[in-house]
Amino acid sequence: MKLKRFAEKIYRLIALIPPGKAATYGQLAFLAGEPRGARMAGQVLSRAPENSGLPYHRVVSASGRTVPHWPEQRVLLEQEGAVFRENGTVDLKICLWKPRLAELQEIEDKEGE
DNA sequence: TTTATGACCTGAG
DNA sequence: ACTCAGGCCATAA
Numbered sequence: 001m002k003l004k005r006f007a008e009k010i011y012r013l014i015a016l017i018p019p020g021k022a023a024t025y026g027q028l029a030f031l032a033g034e035p036r037g038a039r040m041a042g043q044v045l046s047r048a049p050e051n052s053g054l055p056y057h058r059v060v061s062a063s064g065r066t067v068p069h070w071p072e073q074r075v076l077l078e079q080e081g082a083v084f085r086e087n088g089t090v091d092l093k094i095c096l097w098k099p100r101l102a103e104l105q106e107i108e109d110k111e112g113e
Numbered sequence: 114t115t116t117a118t119g120a121c122c123t124g125a126g
Numbered sequence: 127a128c129t130c131a132g133g134c135c136a137t138a139a
Contacts, residue, residue: 034135036134037135037136038134040134040135063128
């Protein structure tokens with residue numbers, strides 16, 4: 001299953017997002033090697049295990065919208081210092097995560113495992 | 114096989 | 127600056 005590997009990458013990427021910052025589904029999908037997989041990324045997260053310790057709350061839509069039916073997400077982000085705008089979206093102008101190349105290379109396929 | 118449904122994205126207007 | 131239609135892609139019915 002290819003999706004499994006995609007999901008794996010997504011998880012590893014999310015683990016890299018620092019507090020106070022946020023990544024978008026499309027961004028993650030792209031970094032995972034699936035430029036048009038934004039939607040799939042969302043799907044992966046929606047089914048992701050709840051208690052894996054990963055900072056799922058640091059993933060928002062490209063417009064900065066938080067997850068529907070999960071108001072707590074905003075609180076978590078604000079506690080870390082993330083900035084929100086009047087319209088209730090994350091201010092990506094400030095909080096968008098910009099990964100360094102070095103970190104990304106760590107993620108590169110490890111085929112097995 | 115076809116249709117509906119999302120934790121989506123982008124370009125128009 | 128915001129809304130929307132159309133495009134996108136895997137899954138479920």
